[in-house]
Amino acid sequence: MTLTTSPTAERRRGLTEREVVSRYLLIQTVSFVITLWAVLTLVFLAMRALPGDAATIMGGLDASASQVSAMRAQLGLDRSLPAQYITYLSDVAQGDLGASLRERRPVVRVLVDRMPVTLTVASMAFVISLVLGLGLGLLAGLRPGGTFDRVALLFTTVALALPEFWFGFLLILLFAVQLGWFPVLGLPPQGLTLAASWHLLLPAVTLAIPRAAQVARLARARVLEERSSDYVRTARSKGLRPWAVAKHIASNSLPGTIPLLALELGGLLTGTIVVEQVFGLPGLGATILGAIGARDYPVVQGVTILAVTVYVLVNWLADIMQVVTDPRLRVS
Amino acid sequence: MNRARFGTVLFVIIALAAVFAPQLSGYDPIKPDYRARYAPPSTTHPLGTDGLGRDVLARSLAGGRVSLVVALSATLLTLTLGGVLGVVAAGLGGVTDTVLSRVFDALLAFPGFLLILLVVASLGGGTLQTIMAMGVAGSPVFFRLARSFTRNEMKAEYVTAAGALGATRGRQLMRHAVPNFLGSMVVQVASTAAAFLLVEASLSFLGLGVPLPTPSWGNVLQDARSFLTTQPWAAVGPGVFLASASLSFQFMSDGMRDMLDRRS
Numbered sequence: 001m002t003l004t005t006s007p008t009a010e011r012r013r014g015l016t017e018r019e020v021v022s023r024y025l026l027i028q029t030v031s032f033v034i035t036l037w038a039v040l041t042l043v044f045l046a047m048r049a050l051p052g053d054a055a056t057i058m059g060g061l062d063a064s065a066s067q068v069s070a071m072r073a074q075l076g077l078d079r080s081l082p083a084q085y086i087t088y089l090s091d092v093a094q095g096d097l098g099a100s101l102r103e104r105r106p107v108v109r110v111l112v113d114r115m116p117v118t119l120t121v122a123s124m125a126f127v128i129s130l131v132l133g134l135g136l137g138l139l140a141g142l143r144p145g146g147t148f149d150r151v152a153l154l155f156t157t158v159a160l161a162l163p164e165f166w167f168g169f170l171l172i173l174l175f176a177v178q179l180g181w182f183p184v185l186g187l188p189p190q191g192l193t194l195a196a197s198w199h200l201l202l203p204a205v206t207l208a209i210p211r212a213a214q215v216a217r218l219a220r221a222r223v224l225e226e227r228s229s230d231y232v233r234t235a236r237s238k239g240l241r242p243w244a245v246a247k248h249i250a251s252n253s254l255p256g257t258i259p260l261l262a263l264e265l266g267g268l269l270t271g272t273i274v275v276e277q278v279f280g281l282p283g284l285g286a287t288i289l290g291a292i293g294a295r296d297y298p299v300v301q302g303v304t305i306l307a308v309t310v311y312v313l314v315n316w317l318a319d320i321m322q323v324v325t326d327p328r329l330r331v332s
Numbered sequence: 333m334n335r336a337r338f339g340t341v342l343f344v345i346i347a348l349a350a351v352f353a354p355q356l357s358g359y360d361p362i363k364p365d366y367r368a369r370y371a372p373p374s375t376t377h378p379l380g381t382d383g384l385g386r387d388v389l390a391r392s393l394a395g396g397r398v399s400l401v402v403a404l405s406a407t408l409l410t411l412t413l414g415g416v417l418g419v420v421a422a423g424l425g426g427v428t429d430t431v432l433s434r435v436f437d438a439l440l441a442f443p444g445f446l447l448i449l450l451v452v453a454s455l456g457g458g459t460l461q462t463i464m465a466m467g468v469a470g471s472p473v474f475f476r477l478a479r480s481f482t483r484n485e486m487k488a489e490y491v492t493a494a495g496a497l498g499a500t501r502g503r504q505l506m507r508h509a510v511p512n513f514l515g516s517m518v519v520q521v522a523s524t525a526a527a528f529l530l531v532e533a534s535l536s537f538l539g540l541g542v543p544l545p546t547p548s549w550g551n552v553l554q555d556a557r558s559f560l561t562t563q564p565w566a567a568v569g570p571g572v573f574l575a576s577a578s579l580s581f582q583f584m585s586d587g588m589r590d591m592l593d594r595r596s
Contacts (some may be wrong), residue, residue, distance in 0.1 A: 038438045142577045161579035163533050166571040177561050267443040273532045311443050
């Protein structure tokens, strides 16, 4: 949900740049809160639409009708939908995501336990896709039609068409089975430590390659746009060295990839679902899949709320960052 | 040969192979043959056999039928759902436009794969459910595209002229505005089909998409996962088919975008 105003219109009303920016930030923040609320409401409705409620699942097959209704009263499921909705919103706002039906402990504890693996893989993947994507895009865009550009184009096309999990298979076959550099499956036996995080390099690369391709494509397009602008021609005709021109182009064009990077960063928390399955990692993705299979709805809901909140939050931050890093967006 | 043409030729080859699967391989893709388990590639089984002795080539070709039909149906569904509602929103404006835009915006606030996973899970998994989930999850992009294209076209002079000649608003929309931007939507359609092929495979790999024993590229690869280190061939064949099919759509999409860019 986006509420946008035109900064130009506001300037005409005699506002200073500072006021325009703070007004923009305020509107973005309000829009963030509304989006989050809408999404939490959707999650609430979706969870109520799933077959079977928590009481029937906890009771199991041999629970009598009276046991189930007692359980339902205990869980507050016998109250009206609006009443449940209010409780849900206030619980979520206080960070209370309920209790796992299968593990019989708070969902928040489950999430905290499984988070480190996912966060490690996701952040490694993000860094790889950032560096690889921006690097490829910049180098390809600076010399369009050149050999490097052609190779980069082929790479991004193939990378986008590769099935993520199959690419993971190939990496396992080559680096774990043939070369024996990495473990085939799972976490290091001593647990996840900083020193052992290289164990997670293969899953991180699997995630990073298609994302890097997307970043590279957008970065290349932005660089191409920037290359044809007047100040670049002026700089060239003044005899500025090519790398100095390239630096100007880079600093003006690469911030344009922030929204895409935010989408990818925000999506990585659940983007690991498939990869965790391929590499046998016990992260958030494995947690939500297991919870779907076991109908452990509070956990499904918990992971969803976490993932969606992070997704919306990161995108909101990216909007703000773009305005902060790019003064042109404030004036034009 | 330009990329769009190359993509089309590649797609036609894969689609023909999938359609004529029974004639091409001669093996039953579903019936187990326990005497031929784990056979490496040979002249009788060009891509080897899997854990139940089924010919991997036969399963890859038969899986292609299912995967292509699922991905293309989902693409058609998402184009129809998002596209029609986008034109309706732009055409009617007012409250309809606001409500529809807000609904699709809220869908966009979900990470894509999570949304598909949740919809499939709440529908109970299966082939039809996979198509519906992808159709819903893909629709916001088409809604936005169709809405903004329609709004732009409706402002164009030729549409105003048609209105001045007495064309109704419905006729302005359907006879003038919509046909003019359909070509531009094709780029998005092809890249969506490429993505949906991969999504179907991922869902089936997770056991939520096309249910066994019906082969699809995703669940054939899921089968192969268990024997990856000892029988890698079972994973290579279907993966190459899947990647080539997705690549063919990607090429079509890129090629058509280049053509449209050059024209404008």
